[in-house]
Amino acid sequence: MQVGLLSVLMILVSVAGFSQNKKKKTSKSDNIPLFSQVVYTGDDDVYKNNPLEADEFYNPILQGCYPDPAxxxxxxxxxxxxxxxxxxxxxxxxxxxxxxxxxxVGHVLDRKSQLKVHDTGISAGVYAPAIKYNPNNDTFYMITTQFAGDFGNIVVKTKDPFEGWSDPIKLTFNGIDPSMFFDEDGKAYVVHNDAPDQGKELYNGHRVIKIWDYDVENDQVIAGTDKIIVDGGVDLSEKPIWIEAPHIYKKNGKYYLMCAEGGTGGWHSEVIFISDHPRGPYKPAPSNPILTQRYFPQERANKVDWVGHADLVEGPDGKYYGVFLAIRPNEKDRVNTGRETFILPVDWSGEFPVFENGLVPMEPKLKMPEGVENKAGRDGFFPNGNFTFKEDFSSEKLDYRWIGLRGPREDFMTLTKKGLLIQPFEVNIKEVKPTSTLFHRQQHKNFSFETTLDYKPASEKDLAGIVALQNEHSNYVFGVTKMGDEYCLLLERNERPRRSRQVESKIVASTVIDINNPVHLKVQAHGDDYQFSYSINGTDFVNLGGTVSGDILSTNVVGGFTGCLLGLYATSANDAVPE
Structure with a gap:
């Protein structure tokens, strides 16, 4: 992540999955919203125009906001x-x-003791986690930077990732994007991005990579062992920017340091260095970068861009593979699905690794490793391509794709025989507090997200429905509220103009609505064009507000690091007044 944004973010600043308890026999109060079903459907042209052969799979492997993979x-x-x-x-x-x-299989940080993001903006919190297995003590480590809760850089660990992780251990160094390396001799190291030594910053974006010895017994970096191993990037004379996301690998007795360089936007890339020792000195490869999409025309088909922030692993076939982030902008070059997780095979037959087809315009399909069957979307495996996800909330365990914002889902949710009750918080979506909202990531440019809502708000302070959210100051609210003796459905656009700290709210449209029966609410998009509609009979949908722009749902329009989130939203602090 780019350090230039960190000062801004700092200012902004149980068990995995849903409760395993049996569904409660809770009677529904009129002013507690009941969501009885959700259907998310993706329908992107790239998948219809590029059907899979028997030996192929789609890239990205994780669609939607799953950035900074490790x-x-x-x-x-x-x-x-x-x-x-x-x-x-x-x-x-x-x-x-x-x-x-x-x-x-869950989330690494699933308890309040591990994750203290209750008072921070959506793009603060947990950045760039790195996961490493240490064969010397048969332990997995996840190290990351948590910009919230007075944490900073932390590490958690486990013997079994299926069974949960320890509470965080605070680490005594600054900087971001830490990663660990465990050598065959039992020694351990931490590498991370940091600012240059005081007074030595040469230009905006000048950063360094540092290494520390790590005490595995006491889980702490060893004081006084910090050393700068990369200054600026591949070639300091060219003023490279935002060297970050370092990982160390060992192959054929040599040590390789791989980093992202160029920032997380259009100049993003991956570069590689070599050394005889984990602490350096490191020499850059003569053919850097080894992965980027920055040299190609902007108007290319099926564009994949912002490629970088990678990590390598040896595959089951003995070949190396790299996971990395990238974006797939819509027709207006907006990034509503956020940074996604991609994979490519890596050619490491020579001295340095190179991502195969990572230096040409990327394609939407890949050949599978020998002997592998594509089971995406079947047998519990994560779907990709075009797919439909249905949720009726009848399972004992909520799907891991459902997430909260700044606080646990369990704090506001109850499963009943009739569906999901969301107890409204006295917090609206524009506040930097835990919200009573259950989110699903937008995973396609063309999609629909539909839910059924049974709800009778008691006053104008009560509202429930759907939210399409990029962040707390850039979102659409589509919900049922009350005005006088009438029930109303409204569409509200919230945005913060440039150079302003105030969120401007506008009622795009509103209508009186009959809520004697459950109301069906739907948001759908075709690229940058979003539409919100409703039905009182479940069949005939009526558009409210026409076609609205997805501009405020785009990362490269409003800033931050997330993609659009589609939420089931309830509040008892509504301030949207129908017109």
């Missing part, structure tokens, strides 16, 4: 994590045996 291996088990910022629970973790088929 990966590790123990035997035949692969574990992958990604950033989660102020989402709760934090750091989604996925498992695979073949690097093609992935299932989510």
């Amino acid at each position: 990966i590790t291996r123990k035997g035949d088990d692969y574990f992958l994590v990604s950033s989660s910022f102020a989402m709760f629970p934090g750091v989604p973790i996925f498992h695979s045996n073949d690097l093609v088929n992935w299932n989510q």
Whole structure:
């Protein structure tokens, strides 16, 4: 993550999954919203125009806001994590045996003692987690930077990623994007991005990579062992920016340091260095970068961009693979699905690794490793491509794809025989507090997200419905509230103009609505065009507010690091007044 944004973010600043308890026989109060079903459907042209052959799978492997991926291996088990910022629970973790088929096994940070993001903006919180397996003590480590809760850099660990993780151990160094390296001799190291020594910063974006010796017994970096191993980037004379996300690997007796360089936007790339010792000195490869999409025309088909922030692992076929983040902008070059997790094979037959087809315009499909069957969307494996996800809330365990914001889902949710009750908080979506909202990531450019709502608000302070959210100051609210003796459905646009600290709220449209029966609410998008509609009979939908722009749901318009989140929202602090 870019350090230039950190000062701004700092100012802004139980068990995995849903409760395993039996569904409660809770009677529904009229002013507690009941959501009885959700259907999310993706319908992107890229998948319709590029059907899979029997030996192919789609890239990205994780669609939607799953940025900053990191990966590790123990035997035949692969574990992958990604950033989660102020989402709760934090750091989604996925498992695979073949690097093609992935299932989510939970979240690394799933308790309030591990994740204290209750008072921070959505793009603060947990950045760039790195997961590493240490064969010397048969332990997994997840190290990350948590910009909230007086944490900073932390590490958690476990013997079994399926069984949960320890409470955080605070680490005594500054900077961001830490990663660990465990050598064969038992020694351990931490590498991370940091600012240059005081007074030595040469230009905006000048950063360094530092290394520390790590005391495995006491889980702490060893004081006085810090050393700068990369200053600026591959070539300091060219003023490279934002060297970050370092990882160390060992192959054929040599040590390789791989980093992102160029910032997390259009100049993003991945670069590699080599050394005879983990503490350096490191020499850059002559052919850097080894992964980027920055040299190609902007108007290219099926554009994949902002490629970088990678991690390497040896695959089951003995070949190396790299996971990394990238974006797929819509027709107006807006980034509503956020940074996603991609994978590419890596050619490491020579001295340095190179991502195969990572230096040409990327394609939406890949060949599978030999002997692997594509099971995406079946047998519990995560779907990709075009798919439909249905949720009726009848399961004892809520799907891991559902997340909260700044606080646990369990604090506001109750499963009943009729569906999901959301107890409204006295917090609206524009506040930097835990909200009573259950979110699902937008995973396609073209999608629909529909739910059924049974709700009778008691006053104008009560509202429930759908929210499409990029952050606390950039979102759409589509919900049922009360005005006088009438029930109303409204569409509100919230945005913060540039150079302003105030959120401007506008009622796009509103209508009186009959809520004697459950109301069906739907948001759908075709690229940058979003529409909100409702039905009182479940069949005939009526558009409210026409077509609205997805501009305020785009990362590269409003800033931050997340993608659009689609939420089931309830509040008892509504301030949207129908017109």
